[in-house]
Amino acid sequence: MSGAAIAIEGVDKVFNAGSADEVAALRGIDLAIRPGEFVSLIGPSGCGKSTLLRLIGDLLTPSRGTVTVFGKPAHQARLDQDYGMVFQHAGLFDWRRVAANIELPLELRGWSKADRAERSAQMLDLVQLPDFGRHYPRQLSGGMQQRVSIARALSFEPKLLLMDEPFGALDEMTREHMQLELLRIWRETGTTVVFVTHSISESAFLSNRVVVLSPRPGRIHSVVDVDLGDRDDDTREDPAFFAKATEVREALRAVEAGG
Amino acid sequence: MIPGRALRTVATTLVALALLVGLWEGYKWMGGVTDDTWPGTSIELPTSTDDLTMPHAADIAGELFEEVRDGRNRLPLSVFLLKKAWFTLQEAAIGFTLGLAIGLGLAVLMLRWRVAERGLLPWINVSQTIPLIALAPIIVTWGRTRDLPDLVSISLIATYLTFFPVAVSALRGLQSPDAAHVELMRSYAAPWRTTLFKLRLPAARAYLFPALKIAATLSVVGAIVGEISIGTKTGLGRAILEYAQRYAVSPERLYASVVGAAVLGLAVFGLVALAERLVVTRTQGLTREVGS
Numbered sequence: 001m002s003g004a005a006i007a008i009e010g011v012d013k014v015f016n017a018g019s020a021d022e023v024a025a026l027r028g029i030d031l032a033i034r035p036g037e038f039v040s041l042i043g044p045s046g047c048g049k050s051t052l053l054r055l056i057g058d059l060l061t062p063s064r065g066t067v068t069v070f071g072k073p074a075h076q077a078r079l080d081q082d083y084g085m086v087f088q089h090a091g092l093f094d095w096r097r098v099a100a101n102i103e104l105p106l107e108l109r110g111w112s113k114a115d116r117a118e119r120s121a122q123m124l125d126l127v128q129l130p131d132f133g134r135h136y137p138r139q140l141s142g143g144m145q146q147r148v149s150i151a152r153a154l155s156f157e158p159k160l161l162l163m164d165e166p167f168g169a170l171d172e173m174t175r176e177h178m179q180l181e182l183l184r185i186w187r188e189t190g191t192t193v194v195f196v197t198h199s200i201s202e203s204a205f206l207s208n209r210v211v212v213l214s215p216r217p218g219r220i221h222s223v224v225d226v227d228l229g230d231r232d233d234d235t236r237e238d239p240a241f242f243a244k245a246t247e248v249r250e251a252l253r254a255v256e257a258g259g
Numbered sequence: 260m261i262p263g264r265a266l267r268t269v270a271t272t273l274v275a276l277a278l279l280v281g282l283w284e285g286y287k288w289m290g291g292v293t294d295d296t297w298p299g300t301s302i303e304l305p306t307s308t309d310d311l312t313m314p315h316a317a318d319i320a321g322e323l324f325e326e327v328r329d330g331r332n333r334l335p336l337s338v339f340l341l342k343k344a345w346f347t348l349q350e351a352a353i354g355f356t357l358g359l360a361i362g363l364g365l366a367v368l369m370l371r372w373r374v375a376e377r378g379l380l381p382w383i384n385v386s387q388t389i390p391l392i393a394l395a396p397i398i399v400t401w402g403r404t405r406d407l408p409d410l411v412s413i414s415l416i417a418t419y420l421t422f423f424p425v426a427v428s429a430l431r432g433l434q435s436p437d438a439a440h441v442e443l444m445r446s447y448a449a450p451w452r453t454t455l456f457k458l459r460l461p462a463a464r465a466y467l468f469p470a471l472k473i474a475a476t477l478s479v480v481g482a483i484v485g486e487i488s489i490g491t492k493t494g495l496g497r498a499i500l501e502y503a504q505r506y507a508v509s510p511e512r513l514y515a516s517v518v519g520a521a522v523l524g525l526a527v528f529g530l531v532a533l534a535e536r537l538v539v540t541r542t543q544g545l546t547r548e549v550g551s
Contacts, residue, residue, distance in 0.1 A: 059442050078448055085446045091439040095461045095539075104457070108447050162446075 004068075005160060005192040006033040006056055011065035012217075013051055024217035025051045029065070031211065031220065035159070038186060038193045040203035040210045042248065044256065048218025049196045050164055056194060057085060057162050070159065081109070083160035084153030088168045090145035092137040092152075099124070099133035102152045109156060123151035126185060143174040147181065154189060161186075163195045167202065176233070179206055183231055200252065204245040205231060212251040222251045280316045287313050314511045319518065322511040336512065340498060340519035347495040348523060350410055350482040351475075354417020355527070358474055361418065362425025366463075367455070369426075370433045380430075387423050391481070394419065395488035409491050416488075417481030421474040428470035432463025468535040475527040483520060495520050 013026040025048040033039050041049040054060040055067050058078035069077035077083065084105070092101045102123050103116040111119070124130050127147040137145055146166060153161055166182075167175045179202060186193055197203050203210045210224040226244045228235055235241050289298065290308025297304065306312055323337040365383065369376035395416050402412035436458050444454040486496025495516065502513040 054442075057446055059445055078446065081446075081448055083446065085443060087439040087443070089437075089439060091437070091443055093440070093458070093461065095464070105447050108449055108453060108457070 003035070004032040005035040005037065005070060006031070006194070007066075007068040008032070008052075008056070009066050009068070011052075011055060011062045011067060013048065013055060013060065014063045017063060026055075026062075027217035027219055029218070029220060033192060033194065035192055036190050038195065038206055038208045040195045040197055040207040041213060042197055042200070042203045042210055042252070043213030043218070043221075044215050044252070045198075047213040047215040047255075049213050051218065052213070053162050053164055053194060053196050057083060077160075081105070081156065082158055083162050084156070084158040086146075086149050086153045086161065086163045086166045088165040090137070090142070090149040092145055092148055094137055096137075097133065098129070098135050098137065098140070098148050101137065101148055102133075102155050104152060105156050119155055120151075123155050126154070126188070127151045127181065141174075143170050143178060146170065146178060150182070150185065154185065154191070157189070159192060161191045161193045163193065165196050165198060168198060175202070176236070180232065182206065200248050201236070201245050204228075204241060204248050205236065210244075210248050212248065212255060214255040221255050224248050224251060283313065283316055287315070311507070311510055314514060318511045319514045322509070322515040323518075325512075336515055337519075340495065340516055343493060343495045343498050344519055344523045346493050347479065347482045347486065348527070350413045350485065350494070351417055351478040351523075351527065353410075353414035354419075354481055355421050355475055355478040357414065357418040358421025358423075358478065359425055359471070362422040362474075363429050365422070365426040366429035366433055369430050370455075370459070371451070376430070383423060383426055386419070391416065391420070391484050392488060395485055398485075399489045409489050413482055413485035413489060413491065413494075416485035417478045420477040420481040424470040424473045424477070425467070428466050429463055432466030433459045435466060436462045464539050468531065468539055471531045471535075472528055475531045476524045479520070479524045479527055495523065 008029050008031040011026060011029040012024070015023040015025055029052065041052060043049050051060060055062050056069060056074060058067075058074040061075075067074040070082055072080075092098075093104070096104070099117070099120040102120040103111075106116045106119060120133060121130075124133055127150055129144060129147055129151075132140065132144065132148075137148065140148065146169075150166070167178050170178060182193075183206065185191075195203075195206060204224075204226055205228070207226050210226060212221045212224065213219065214221040224244065224247050228238070228241055228244070286304075287308045290304055292298075295304045295307055296302055310318075323340075324335050326333045327336050327339050329339050329342070365379060369379055398415050398419075399409075399412045402409070402415070433455075440458055440462075441454070444458055449457070482494070483496040483499065486494040487500050490500075491497055498516045499513065499520065502509075502516050506513050
């Protein structure tokens, strides 16, 4: 597809190729993601969903096939810093204040101090932590830290956000709150999001499309299209949402059953 | 520093000192009563408690105010020891600084090239098994043939003791960031140097400071041992050597100079602990939970 944000074509990933502990993590992956789309990757553990995310981010290189991000090789996209990354554990630097954490990517791009301060203030507003710039990460709760981590990933306005189970370590209530926050930010920024998750309801709630992967080696089992429109807490009790969650769940069951 | 906390530190130190003196004097008193045996047995105590082996704590303290000769002047032993300690402190400080630089340099080298880690680490470990007594004369002779002042040789001996804990702990600290942190820097396309300065070195600080405290006290030990093996005319080591030779005449004096060495060691330890508080604790040891 031309004009795709991400094009993955015929990708295999084998770890420790040729040795006794060789692992075929992914096989024959083809996937195109449109600009501004919100795509979740879901599957049982060991299905290679985090590996696929890292191939898009050029943190790993495919054993076969190509990954194209915004029309260029993933490697070039990383060098151009076309994407922001959010991990399961916020991964903030303990020794930097919250604002300095958000400014880290800007610092590496050589932004002036004043510009950095202005942007980190905007970002803190975006993630609704306006008064916490001078705090240290350890003074914040897990949910707040994860919001800072999202602010850091968005600070340089990347067109792509790669998220690796970002809410996996949060309690259910915080998690639901963060999901709404993320949708708001996604709407406001128009960023393309690739979102790795374990959670069926999370994938159905957040995404335009849910990509269901089967394990060993990881393949795309099916793709569930979701169109829930504007979502809020009531959406979680909407029959349309249930129907989509059920569709994802059944796809996962088929995967477990070896289908 | 919070005043209440400082006060507590001083109080604990005084209590610990009082306990130590109490133990010393109690043991001495017991030995006097039982004729150097464990009470109710005929088993001998590990050390004799007479005034030559164990002078009274008060006599050791009192000795600090006795006048001694320093060239043509006469001054209290405590002042004399302070003057000597100042010299030793300089050697220790140079040794510590060099040891820090070399230790950090080696750690960065080993971080950058796994080959260097495999090749260097065993030698770094072996280096610490060479007895200082054997090494000191080599360094001294080497220094004298090049007309270097003794201060340089002694500092090098102190360096030799200090670089080791720095290198080992710095390497651990530089390798401490989790995979996610390293991946984050990679996602920013950050070059190796940037990752070193923005991520690895700051992360290493928490690992480095405990080692720096050890290195600081070791630098004093190294300087004193260096002075003794070199036979310099000044420094705490010289004073200790001199008083050791006259131990039979005035044991209090040797004990007093050992107290001086201990105070110097504690002082440098305290300096590093203070630096740690400023650099690490202030940012990393804060209480959790502002909100949830």
